[in-house]
Amino acid sequence: xxxxxxxxxxxxxxxxxxxxxxxxxxxxxxxxxxxxxxxxxxxxxxxxxxxxxxxxxxxxxxxxxxxxxxxxxxxxxxxxxxxxxxxxxxxxxxxxxxxxxxxxxxxxxxxxxxxxxxxxxxxxxxxxxxxxxxxxxxxxxxxxxxxxxxxxxxxxxxxxxxxxxxxxxxxxxxxxxxxxxxxxxxxxxxxxxxxxxxxxxxxxxxxxxxxxxxxxxxxxxxxxxxxxxxxxxxxxxxxxxxxxxxxxxxxxxxxxxxxxxxxxxxxxxxxxxxxxxxxxxxxxxxxxxxxxxxxxxxxxxxxxxxxxxxxxxxxxxxxxxxxxxxxxxxxxx
Amino acid sequence: xxxxxxxxxxxxxxxxxxxxxxxxxxxxxxxxxxxxxxxxxxxxxxxxxxxxxxxxxxxxxxxxxxxxxxxxxxxxxxxxxxxxxxxxxxxxxxxxxxxxxxxxxxxxxxxxxxxxxxxxxxxxxxxxxxxxxxxxxxxxxxxxxxxxxxxxxxxxxxxxxxxxxxxxxxxxxxxxxxxxxxxxxxxxxxxxxxxxxxxxxxxxxxxxxxxxxxxxxxxxxxxxxxxxxxxxxxxxxxxxxxxxxxxxxxxxxxxxxxxxxxxxxxxxxxxxxxxxxxxxxxxxxxxxxxxxxxxxxxxxxxxxxxxxxxxxxxxxxxxxxxxx
Numbered sequence: 137x138x139x140x141x142x143x144x145x146x147x148x149x150x151x152x153x154x155x156x157x158x159x160x161x162x163x164x165x166x167x168x169x170x171x172x173x174x175x176x177x178x179x180x181x182x183x184x185x186x187x188x189x190x191x192x193x194x195x196x197x198x199x200x201x202x203x204x205x206x207x208x209x210x211x212x213x214x215x216x217x218x219x220x221x222x223x224x225x226x227x228x229x230x231x232x233x234x235x236x237x238x239x240x241x242x243x244x245x246x247x248x249x250x251x252x253x254x255x256x257x258x259x260x261x262x263x264x265x266x267x268x269x270x271x272x273x274x275x276x277x278x279x280x281x282x283x284x285x286x287x288x289x290x291x292x293x294x295x296x297x298x299x300x301x302x303x304x305x306x307x308x309x310x311x312x313x314x315x316x317x318x319x320x321x322x323x324x325x326x327x328x329x330x331x332x333x334x335x336x337x338x339x340x341x342x343x344x345x346x347x348x349x350x351x352x353x354x355x356x357x358x359x360x361x362x363x364x365x366x367x368x369x370x371x372x373x374x375x376x377x378x379x380x381x382x383x384x385x386x387x388x389x390x391x392x393x394x395x396x397x398x399x400x401x402x403x404x405x406x407x408x409x410x411x412x413x414x415x416x417x418x419x420x421x422x423x424x425x426x427x428x429x430x431x432x433x434x435x436x437x438x439x440x441x442x443x444x445x446x447x448x449x450x451x452x453x454x455x456x457x458x459x460x461x462x463x464x465x466x467x468x469x
Numbered sequence: 470x471x472x473x474x475x476x477x478x479x480x481x482x483x484x485x486x487x488x489x490x491x492x493x494x495x496x497x498x499x500x501x502x503x504x505x506x507x508x509x510x511x512x513x514x515x516x517x518x519x520x521x522x523x524x525x526x527x528x529x530x531x532x533x534x535x536x537x538x539x540x541x542x543x544x545x546x547x548x549x550x551x552x553x554x555x556x557x558x559x560x561x562x563x564x565x566x567x568x569x570x571x572x573x574x575x576x577x578x579x580x581x582x583x584x585x586x587x588x589x590x591x592x593x594x595x596x597x598x599x600x601x602x603x604x605x606x607x608x609x610x611x612x613x614x615x616x617x618x619x620x621x622x623x624x625x626x627x628x629x630x631x632x633x634x635x636x637x638x639x640x641x642x643x644x645x646x647x648x649x650x651x652x653x654x655x656x657x658x659x660x661x662x663x664x665x666x667x668x669x670x671x672x673x674x675x676x677x678x679x680x681x682x683x684x685x686x687x688x689x690x691x692x693x694x695x696x697x698x699x700x701x702x703x704x705x706x707x708x709x710x711x712x713x714x715x716x717x718x719x720x721x722x723x724x725x726x727x728x729x730x731x732x733x734x735x736x737x738x739x740x741x742x743x744x745x746x747x748x749x750x751x752x753x754x755x756x757x758x759x760x761x762x763x764x765x766x767x768x769x770x771x772x773x774x775x776x777x778x779x780x781x782x783x784x785x786x787x788x789x790x791x792x793x
Contacts, residue, residue, distance in 0.1 A: 183767065207764030212757075212771070217710055218717050222520050225631070226761035229513040230504055243619060244710040251631060307616060 174204040176426055177227040178236045178419065181263070182214035186395065187415050188238075190462035191262070194419030195236065202427050207232060217244045224248040228255055234426035236419075237271075238263040242310070246270070258429050262422040263415075264311060273425045275439045277413040279311050282392065282443040283318025283366070287327070289409040289445050290362050290390045297329035298361030298388075301353055303346070303374060304338045305367045315366040315392060315411075333357050339370035346373025354381050361388060368393035371410075375401050394446075394460045402451055402460075410446045412459040417441045479791070490731065490781060491752050498759035508762060515640060519631055521754040522643040523548065523709070523718075525747060526702040527725040529654050530580075530695025532746045535729050536658070537691050538671040538738025539594035543583060543601035544699050545721035549714070550609040551576040551703025555625065556618040556713020565623040572707065573700035579605055580696015584689035602722070609715035618713035628708040643705050650698070655743040667691060671738030727774070728753060731781040752777065 178195045180188040192208055199206035207227065211219035217240045225248055227235060235252055239245040242265050249259050249270050259271045266274075290300065302319060305312035323330050334353055339346035346369055354360070354377060363378075365371040371391030375398070378384040384406040391398060392411045401407040418441045425435045446456045498508045507513060527544050534541050551572040558568035579601065586597045627634060629643045638645070658664040666687045669677040678684045707713055730736065731752055732745025753774055760770040 177764070208766070209761055209764060210767065212767050213720060216717065216719065217712075217714055218523075218706060221709060222757065223761055225516045225520065226758050229507060229510070229516055229758065230762040231507050241617065241710070241712060241714075244712050244714070247630075247711065307614075 174202075174233040174427060174430060175207060175230075176204050176234045176236060176423055177207045177209065177230075177232045178423065179220065179223055179227070180208075180210045180238050181220070181240050183208075183210040184214060186462075186464065187393070189464040190415035191238070191419035191422075193463050194416035194421075195423045196419075197416075198420045198423035198427075202424065204233075204423070204427055206423065211240070215240060217241045221245065221248050224252065228252050228257060231255075232257060234430055235259045236422035236426055237261055237266075239266045240264075242267050258426060260422045260426045260429075262418050272429050273435050273437055273439060275418055275421045275425065275441060277311070277418075277443055278440040279314035280318035281440075282411045282413070283315040283320075284322045285443055285445050286315070286364050286390045286392065286409065286411050287319045287322035289411075289447070290364055290388060291323075291327050291330060293388045293408050294330070294362050296327070299331045299333050299357070299359065300362040300364070301334040301337075301357070301360055302332060303334070303350065303353070303363060303365045303370055304336070305365075305370050306338055306341055312366040319364055319366070333360060339365065339373060341369065343369045343373040343376070346370040347376050348373075350374040350377035351381070354378070354383060358383075363387060363389050365389075365391045368395055368398070371407075372397055375406060378406060394462075396461075399451070399460050402446065402448055405448055408447065410460070412444050412446055412456070414441045414444075414459060416458075416462050488748060490777065491748050491755070494752055494755045494759070498755070498762070501759075501763060504759070504762045508759060513758070513762075515644075516631055517751070517754050517758045518644045518647075519629055519641045520758070521750050522629065522641070522647045523702045523705050524721065524724050524728060524753070525647045525750045526650065526698050526705065527721070528728045528746045528750055529650055529743065530698035531725050531729050532654070532732075532734060532741050532743055533658070533667055533691050534594070534695050535726070535734045535736060536671045536738060536741040537667045537688065538674065539587070539688070539691070540598065540726070540736070541580075541583065541692070541695055542595065542598040542722050543579065543605055544695070544725050545718040546602045546605035546609065547576050547579045547696060547699035548703040548706055548718050548721065549716070550579065550605045550612075551700040552707040552710070552717060553609045553613045553618060553703075553713040553715050555704055555707040556620040557612055559620040559623060559625070560618055560713075565625050568623075569625060569704055572704045573697055576700020576703055577693055577697040580699065581689065581693040583696065584692030587692065588685040588688050606715070613713055613715045615715075617715070620707075620711075620713060622711060625704065626708050626711050629705055643708065646701070650701075651743055651747055658743060663687070663690070668739055671740070673739075724753060727778050731778060733781075733785060735785070749781075 180191055182188055195206050209223055211223060213219060220240050228251055235257055237259055239261060245266055246268050249266060252259050253270045260273050260275060261271045262275045302316060304316050320335060323332060337349055339349050350373060363374060365374050378387055378389060388408050390409040391407055394410055394412055398407060398410060402410055421439060421441065428435050444459060446460055450456050451460060499505060527548060531541060531544060554575040555568050555572035558571045583598055583601055586592060587594050629641050631641060633641050666682050669682055670684050670687060674684055706717055728749035729741060729746045731749035734741030756774060757770060
């Protein structure tokens with residue numbers, strides 16, 4: 137019986153240690169200004185991508201400024217709709233005061249959000265849309281505007297005419313489709329001198345698939361003048377293909393989102409423009425709006441967190457630098 | 470203490486051991502000051518029960534397979550495929566009962582193919598189901614055209630509603646299905662000839678065959694049955710998501726296998742119980758629920774669940790050595 141008992145004892149020790157650790161953590165939480173501290177749950181689509189880390193840092197800053205506690209928790213496996221539903225349900229069970237959610241699916245998350253509202257928990261939706269109107273506000277990038285901005289920049293550096301590719305991201309992805317549509321509409325309507333050689337090819341979800349597509353397209357149309365890609369992975373894949381084929385810098389290239397590799401491409405003159413979102417602001421505003429609503433103030437139903445374009449000339453200005461290299465949440469809380 | 474008393478304590482402890490883990494987990498979160506009152510509320514237990522349904526249904530079938538000395542790595546892909554089949558059927562205008570049946574039968578078919586390949590090609594279950602894991606996932610993505618399928622809402626989506634209609638049901642219909650099937654399967658496993666054959670095959674397949682058990686037929690039956698449960702779990706997944714998502718439940722087969730193992734199932738075969746499996750399912754669900762309520766990051770939860778799997782199996786080994 138001794139080893140059985142030993143295991144039991146170890147188990148108990150482990151549990152009490154965890155408990156102790158958790159209790160201690162609570163004592164160092166932010167001081168409350170008016171009685172009880174508000175608990176705001178912030179639920180991203182995943183936790184490991186840089187975009188979400190920037191959102192986390194924005195949410196944490198809002199938490200510090202407003203004196204509310206931020207509970208940051210994504211689905212255990214990235215991009216798993218079922219697990220995100222579970223996370224929302226568990227936070228409803230905990231009885232948090234507000235929820236800030238980046239829904240993985242515009243439909244699957246409707247039921248849990250309705251449950252939250254029924255329990256009197258206000259929900260702010262960030263990043264991607266949700267069907268219905270159960271939430272108090274929707275804070276996201278205006279993606280169409282991002283596409284328009286990219287089109288204007290590409291035309292500017294092309295000098296008004298030339299042959300271009302639009303490399304699409306993936307079928308069924310709402311945000312990137314809006315960017316592509318904004319780009320395409322602007323080109324067709326405002327710039328008849330631009331000829332679009334390719335507009336219906338999808339790069340797929342990985343850098344590798346984007347690389348292959350761009351390589352094949354460059355093989356077929358080596359005299360192309362300009363390219364636009366609507367997200368980080370397609371931009372990076374195309375950048376690699378341009379560099380490998382020796383066309384980098386010669387072909388004018390506008391991409392979307394930022395990463396250290398893309399910043400380097402911008403510095404080397406291989407990328408001529410990057411459309412940037414503002415995830416830090418998205419996380420920050422999500423929490424601020426939830427708290428405002430809880431304190432009885434009215435909040436706007438739709439907030440655009442803005443898009444900006446970074447170019448080789450502007451990349452070192454403080455505002456653009458902050459967007460190109462957003463602060464990441466470092467505290468292991 | 471007399472030897473007789475010792476033996477009785479041992480039997481009691483053996484019976485209690487799986488419960489112990491569950492009690493520990495619930496006690497742990499009941500002691501946390503931040504979530505204490507909330508954690509023990511009936512509403513929270515209701516939502517944990519609903520969250521457990523999919524893994525539990527998959528684990529009922531997996532218990533049979535593991536007791537028979539096999540393994541099914543394709544369970545999660547099968548669940549995803551079945552959920553896509555239901556969404557597809559609803560979308561092309563099939564009446565909900567037909568869509569539901571299509572989902573369950575699709576699961577059963579995948580299980581039947583698994584069992585058939587294992588027995589006719591004499592391949593180890595690990596290889597066959599590893600292959601099927603990819604095949605079923607691929608077919609699901611193909612069927613759904615590499616996206617999710619949006620299907621109109623029907624009563625199928627009410628099966629996993631946390632507040633069920635009619636309200637006298639108290640728990641979601643899916644939870645009741647889980648309970649009914651658990652009781653039924655416990656009965657089949659313990660009290661029927663088929664159930665005893667499952668144990669016999671897992672303990673020693675050659676001996677079982679020499680004793681006149683038609684092991685091949687029994688194995689095909691076991692995998693088909695497990696497939697049907699995956700199909701039902703797929704229906705529940707669709708009910709919960711309201712869309713058919715071919716990428717859902719990636720890696721869930723490991724949760725299902727872990728539940729069986731935590732509940733005392735032996736991967737060497739010949740051991741396991743439905744009650745133990747359900748306890749394994751609930752240990753993991755409560756841990757997940759508690760960790761989220763505490764706002765702990767995912768890595769803590771993953772580490773704890775990993776430690777529990779090793780501890781549970783370690784405990785099992787200790788008991789075995791003692792019994793031997």
